Amino acid sequence: MELIKNRIIGIDPGTNILGFAVIDVIKKEYKILDMGVIKLASFPDHTTKLKEIFLQIQEIIETYLPNQMAIEAPFFGKNVQSMLKLGRAQGVSMAAAMTMGLEIMEYSPKKIKQSVTGNGNASKEQVAAMLSQLLKKKFHDQYLDATDALAVAVTHSHQSMGPLGGGKKYKDWSSFVNNNQDRVK
Secondary structure (H helix, E strand, O other): OOOOOOOEEEEEEOOOOOOOOOOEEOOEEEEEEEEEEOOOOOOOOOOHHHHHHHHHHHHHHHHHHHHHHHHHHHOOOOOOOHHHHHHHHHHHHHHHHOOOOOOEEEOOOOHHHHHHHHHOOHHHHHHHHHHHEEEEEEOHHHHHHHHHHHHHHHHHHHHHHOOOOOOOOOOOOOHHHHHHHHOOO
């Protein structure tokens, strides 16, 4: 399979359910190559779950050859044990991507929700509904972890391309206008 410049794997880390999505971004259009969840609750212990995350993420990367990983950063919670386990799942996912040579970017849950819905406090259901409108695709509620991973990938695309598209950053409006005469009316 040919390496595509803007192929992104998005990860919503978890130790019971991990969401993933692989997308191509071509001229501001999104094409979903795969998305789903890795169910880990049946594995006997935390170490086995982490190993399975590593192996399955590598398998997805080998299958689709993304060049970038976008991953949800851990948020602060009251349950320290849960936060520790989530951080480990994130770290193992990142290690799988690093060993495969991917660029990695982290995004806070609030940043992801803000990027996709315009509301940093949106629910998982609101994020899925907005993605459904944006991508003109219906998503099933049982895959909210997968749509969260898709939201991470879309957020990364928004951030790397910038609001004006094309990936080029401008220091001010006059430099944008000077470099984009064909877009100015």
